[in-house]
Amino acid sequence: MNNNRDIATGVSARLANKLFKQTRAFAHAISDFPIKHLYLIGVCCSALFILFALAPPEQAEAKRNNLNLIDKLTQVEADSSTIEAPNFNDPSALGISPEAEIYDLENPLPKSWRRIRVEIRAGDTLGKVFERLSINAANTQIIEQLTSAPQGAVFSLIHPGETLTFDFDAHDTLQGLSLRATPLIYYIASRTTDNRFKIEEHHIKPDVHTSIAHATIQSSLFKAGQQADLSETLVMELAKIFRWDIDFAQDIHEGDQFSVVYETHYLRGKAIGSGKILAAEFINDGRTFSAIRFEDANGEADYYSVDGEPMHKAFLRTPVEFTHISSYFDPHREHPILHSIRAHKGVDYAAPRGTPVKAAGDGEIVFAGTKSGYGNVIMIQHGAQYRTVYAHLNGYAKNIKANMPIHQGQIIGYVGSTGLATGPHLHYEFQVNGIHQNPLTVKLPNSPSLSPKYLAAFKTQSQFLIHQLALAKTNQTIVASSQ
Numbered sequence: 368m369n370n371n372r373d374i375a376t377g378v379s380a381r382l383a384n385k386l387f388k389q390t391r392a393f394a395h396a397i398s399d400f401p402i403k404h405l406y407l408i409g410v411c412c413s414a415l416f417i418l419f420a421l422a423p424p425e426q427a428e429a430k431r432n433n434l435n436l437i438d439k440l441t442q443v444e445a446d447s448s449t450i451e452a453p454n455f456n457d458p459s460a461l462g463i464s465p466e467a468e469i470y471d472l473e474n475p476l477p478k479s480w481r482r483i484r485v486e487i488r489a490g491d492t493l494g495k496v497f498e499r500l501s502i503n504a505a506n507t508q509i510i511e512q513l514t515s516a517p518q519g520a521v522f523s524l525i526h527p528g529e530t531l532t533f534d535f536d537a538h539d540t541l542q543g544l545s546l547r548a549t550p551l552i553y554y555i556a557s558r559t560t561d562n563r564f565k566i567e568e569h570h571i572k573p574d575v576h577t578s579i580a581h582a583t584i585q586s587s588l589f590k591a592g593q594q595a596d597l598s599e600t601l602v603m604e605l606a607k608i609f610r611w612d613i614d615f616a617q618d619i620h621e622g623d624q625f626s627v628v629y630e631t632h633y634l635r636g637k638a639i640g641s642g643k644i645l646a647a648e649f650i651n652d653g654r655t656f657s658a659i660r661f662e663d664a665n666g667e668a669d670y671y672s673v674d675g676e677p678m679h680k681a682f683l684r685t686p687v688e689f690t691h692i693s694s695y696f697d698p699h700r701e702h703p704i705l706h707s708i709r710a711h712k713g714v715d716y717a718a719p720r721g722t723p724v725k726a727a728g729d730g731e732i733v734f735a736g737t738k739s740g741y742g743n744v745i746m747i748q749h750g751a752q753y754r755t756v757y758a759h760l761n762g763y764a765k766n767i768k769a770n771m772p773i774h775q776g777q778i779i780g781y782v783g784s785t786g787l788a789t790g791p792h793l794h795y796e797f798q799v800n801g802i803h804q805n806p807l808t809v810k811l812p813n814s815p816s817l818s819p820k821y822l823a824a825f826k827t828q829s830q831f832l833i834h835q836l837a838l839a840k841t842n843q844t845i846v847a848s849s850q
């Protein structure tokens with residue numbers, strides 16, 4: 368177990384690094400998801416039954432676009448006959464990527480200017496790149512101007528794998544500089560008439576196609592995703608969709624299956640990454656869960672069951688990432704310290720001291736303080752009916768106090784062993800109308816269903832996606848239409 372944990376931590380660290388960049392591109396951060404858990408399930412390899420279908424771009428359309436693109440490209444090249452790639456970089460890796468071609472088309476170079484592309488290396492700063500390019504002193508002064516401009520901070524935080532594009536005029540004065548932060552997002556700094564730099568964010572619109580994949584889990588969800596050619600981000604998004612119904616830390620079984628319908632982004636016919644998950648199905652221990660993405664008129668998107676019930680529940684099943692359950696809900700338990708028969712009105716989740724504890728649902732903190740046997744304890748009231756209790760805490764999260772509103776998943780405190788506790792664990796209670804229920808089995812209330820005015824649209828839209836899910840499962844690699 369320790370070993371697995373180390374591996375998991377290593378993978379998490381690498382992943383975190385990778386994700387740091389992705390968060391620049393995607394507004395919805397995934398940091399709240401228990402990444403570690405995805406890797407804890409197992410590490411032995413075995414063969415997988417996989418299905419993966421990529422939709423190629425539609426031929427006729429692509430051909431026509433290509434012709435247009437070639438015309439425009441020729442134009443750009445004619446205008447900038449002196450495009451040079453510095454020889455310390457591999458020229459074949461520069462200037463020919465589909466995203467670079469599109470960038471050139473969208474940002475044509477004036478006559479007699481030249482454009483240089485540089486791939487950022489480990490340890491690079493803007494200053495180091497300027498040095499390597501032997502950019503003259505007058506141009507070097509602009510680093511300060513650039514990084515202090517509004518939005519300029521992006522230029523002081525450059526990462527390996529990103530690309531910088533320099534545009535020099537006929538007098539070798541730097542007129543423009545752009546940073547490709549992701550294949551789809553550029554920050555373009557261009558010189559203004561008063562000799563300052565204006566920075567703009569520029570998005571490249573990819574061609575979006577629909578792909579389907581299916582996998583059966585042999586060792587871990589993560590491995591199954593990998594073998595189905597799904598990115599780590601997509602697998603985590605998948606787990607996030609089902610996290611209210613499936614315990615991905617404790618409850619993934621060999622033979623569990625999933626199917627997913629998702630967007631794939633293309634630039635000039637080359638797949639550059641995945642986009643949103645449009646629909647997914649997960650078969651966990653014989654139980655089937657389906658989720659369909661639906662966006663309402665205000666652009667608010669969420670996942671719903673085929674009946675329009677939200678996947679998102681009003682409560683998290685478990686408020687902490689635990690190692691094991693050290694004591695179950697039991698009305699007739701002998702107390703481990705007091706040795707008398709005392710009901711155990713909650714469940715004990717053993718976890719290392721300091722593990723964050725999250726609010727199980729939206730609500731209001733009604734108590735945060737010390738109570739004899741409980742030690743440091745937080746009580747949250749959720750509407751009129753529900754109350755949750757988090758006991759033996761080592762400490763409270765910053766600013767936590769009574770009467771403050773709290774959101775589902777918000778960190779409220781940390782696992783400890785204050786009060787009557789034999790070791791670090793979270794004692795968690797779930798009360799309905801003042802009566803203690805078993806937190807592991809209590810029927811959790813749903814979030815509100817899809818509003819009736821959207822239901823018809825949802826049903827219509829979901830038909831196509833349900834069909835795609837079925838195709839993924841039945842082994843057919845049918846291509847879906849582009850959007």
Ligand SMILES: [Zn+2]
Nearest residue numbers: 713714715794
């Ligand atoms: Zn307990």
